[in-house]
Amino acid sequence: MKIYVNGIETLIENNALDAVLAQLGYQDVTIATAINGDFVPLSQRKNCRMQDSDKLEILAPMQGG
Amino acid sequence: MLELYGETFNNRLLLGSAQYPSPAILTQAIKASESQIVTVSLRRESGGELAGQAFWKIIQQLNLKVLPNTAGCYTVKEAVTTAHMAREVFNTDWIKLEVIGEEDTLQPNVFELVEAAKILVDDGFKVFPYTTDDLIVAEKLLQAGCEVLMPWGAPIGSGRGLNNPYALKTMRAHFPDTPLIVDAGIGLPSHAAQAMEMGFDAVLLNTAVAGAGDPIAMARAFSLAIEAGILAFDADPIDARDMATPSTPVMGKAFLS
Numbered sequence A: 001m002k003i004y005v006n007g008i009e010t011l012i013e014n015n016a017l018d019a020v021l022a023q024l025g026y027q028d029v030t031i032a033t034a035i036n037g038d039f040v041p042l043s044q045r046k047n048c049r050m051q052d053s054d055k056l057e058i059l060a061p062m063q064g065g
Numbered sequence B: 001m002l003e004l005y006g007e008t009f010n011n012r013l014l015l016g017s018a019q020y021p022s023p024a025i026l027t028q029a030i031k032a033s034e035s036q037i038v039t040v041s042l043r044r045e046s047g048g049e050l051a052g053q054a055f056w057k058i059i060q061q062l063n064l065k066v067l068p069n070t071a072g073c074y075t076v077k078e079a080v081t082t083a084h085m086a087r088e089v090f091n092t093d094w095i096k097l098e099v100i101g102e103e104d105t106l107q108p109n110v111f112e113l114v115e116a117a118k119i120l121v122d123d124g125f126k127v128f129p130y131t132t133d134d135l136i137v138a139e140k141l142l143q144a145g146c147e148v149l150m151p152w153g154a155p156i157g158s159g160r161g162l163n164n165p166y167a168l169k170t171m172r173a174h175f176p177d178t179p180l181i182v183d184a185g186i187g188l189p190s191h192a193a194q195a196m197e198m199g200f201d202a203v204l205l206n207t208a209v210a211g212a213g214d215p216i217a218m219a220r221a222f223s224l225a226i227e228a229g230i231l232a233f234d235a236d237p238i239d240a241r242d243m244a245t246p247s248t249p250v251m252g253k254a255f256l257s
Helices: A017-023 B023-033 B051-062 B076-090 B110-122 B135-144 B165-174 B189-197 B215-234
Strands: A002-005 A008-011 A032-035 A038-040 A055-063 B002-004 B007-009 B013-016 B037-044 B065-068 B094-097 B126-131 B181-183 B202-205
Touching (some): A017 A055, A032 B076, A038 B076, B013 B215, B065 B076, B076 B094, B076 B110, B110 B126, B126 B135, B189 B202, B189 B215, B202 B215
Parallel strands (some): A002 A055, B013 B202
Antiparallel strands (some): A055 B037, B002 B007
């Protein structure tokens, strides 16, 4: 299935959000996620299923003013 | 003592963490500033580099209060979603709420700002709204549940200082009991001192330190200027006059002509 991860077209093997994050190398890191503009809390990642062409945003701490 | 949402701080400089030449200089500048509150943001993480993780480790080691922002958000939905993501990542209910109106000045869209503030306060956030010096907007933000206001000094990153001292003085006089933080546009320590001399509670800045030739020295300079400014305000400055008055006593002056 094809989704967009931080704007980049990506093929995923499993449609569970936590599995997608694991596939992409985001295990045990400090991130927050949103799908199609809606926040998906950490507690809901396991049960969250992604659909074809979904837009997944993975955000991490960054410098800011 | 600075009090924000029930927490107290000795230092009145809120410092941004962006644009420093290196992580080491960022760390040293924060230490030199003696700031106890540092602003941070959220951005896309790339799977390979995980640069955000390294940055977060640096900030955590400093053991400071973090104030995440919603920089770059142009709509209520963007800002609210970003705030929720920040709360989870940084484990704080503090949020510096920015809802930008247009690109040239990065002026806040105050209509969207008030709406977003209402939603976030209802969601349990402690909102630090980046706003203009408009009194009516400020009133609406307080009614929305904000307990701190952060009017701009000048457009973000401009370094122009306090563009409208009259409006800022009016704001200070109109909201004597609300913590007011001048946010954005500060370029020199003298600008920060001016804000403190006017009775503002704190100053938030980033570019003026990070973009200086020596960010560490400039961080220290700002810290000293802010301390001088608050001391001056507490010391009750004299009023300016149009005409000269001699400071040396006239009585007893010799007649030598």
